[in-house]
Amino acid sequence: MPRKVPTRPNFERPLTGVDLVIFTVRDDALQVLLTQRPTGPNEPCPGLWALPGGFIDVDQDASLEACARRKLAEKTGLSSPYLEQLGSWGNSTRDPRGWSATHVYFALIPSDGIELKAGGRAADARWHPVRDNGVREKLAFDHVEILSAAIERLRNKVEYTSLPAFLLPEEFTLSDLQHVYEIVLDRPLNKSAFRTRVRDADLIVEVPRQRSGPNRPAQLYRLKDRRHPVFFPRTFSPRGD
Numbered sequence: 001m002p003r004k005v006p007t008r009p010n011f012e013r014p015l016t017g018v019d020l021v022i023f024t025v026r027d028d029a030l031q032v033l034l035t036q037r038p039t040g041p042n043e044p045c046p047g048l049w050a051l052p053g054g055f056i057d058v059d060q061d062a063s064l065e066a067c068a069r070r071k072l073a074e075k076t077g078l079s080s081p082y083l084e085q086l087g088s089w090g091n092s093t094r095d096p097r098g099w100s101a102t103h104v105y106f107a108l109i110p111s112d113g114i115e116l117k118a119g120g121r122a123a124d125a126r127w128h129p130v131r132d133n134g135v136r137e138k139l140a141f142d143h144v145e146i147l148s149a150a151i152e153r154l155r156n157k158v159e160y161t162s163l164p165a166f167l168l169p170e171e172f173t174l175s176d177l178q179h180v181y182e183i184v185l186d187r188p189l190n191k192s193a194f195r196t197r198v199r200d201a202d203l204i205v206e207v208p209r210q211r212s213g214p215n216r217p218a219q220l221y222r223l224k225d226r227r228h229p230v231f232f233p234r235t236f237s238p239r240g241d
Helices: 064-076 143-158 163-167 174-185 191-201
Strands: 015-026 029-036 053-055 082-091 100-108 124-129 204-211 218-223
Touching: 015 064, 015 143, 015 163, 015 174, 029 064, 029 174, 053 064, 064 082, 064 100, 082 143, 100 143, 100 163, 143 163, 143 174, 163 174, 174 191, 174 218
Parallel strands: 015 100
Antiparallel strands: 015 029, 015 053, 029 124, 082 100, 204 218
8 A cells, every 4th residue: 555645734834943042251251142133125133133043954954953053063163062952932923924933052162263154144243242141232033031041041050060161172271260160150269169179070181281371381171071061069159169
């Protein structure tokens, strides 16, 4: 008997896409990558800044994560940074083109050597400093809400994980690592307690090099595992202990 081909559901399907909240540290500040919406006729939110993303391509994307990684590579040229699913947003009013849903991922990348690409129909792509729970620029769609949720998730997880290390280049000093923690948490940490916490967590290894500078040379380290974060047994206290 010939194989029966399943019939397609007889109802309108929503627009489905993936958006990315891509964080880095530049100029001693936590920053997020935004792209500028095109200004052509009938474009939603023309000229506004937005989180990078796009619709799922069923011919290229085997999964939501595959779509997120494709979009990340298009914008930054990177293929394997830290990537985590944040959540999903969807309703009938978030996009004037119709009922839409987006599945959001956040990524942590070092900014060194990254050449940003607007890609697709975006007019521009730039890093924007994070201020409190957002950015100064007016954002398209519901991206203010999404960005705020991503910042909250990042700061909460930084309290008890090694996530900030993914914002650093492959080799770094202990001072670099503490500094990036302090940038994301927006508060100082006790140097001795921080280094004890890092060493007890067994998350870094020495590399056979030191960084020279105006002061004495500093030992360089790398992550033992650059694919997964390490979880600490307790959070950082407000005093940095």
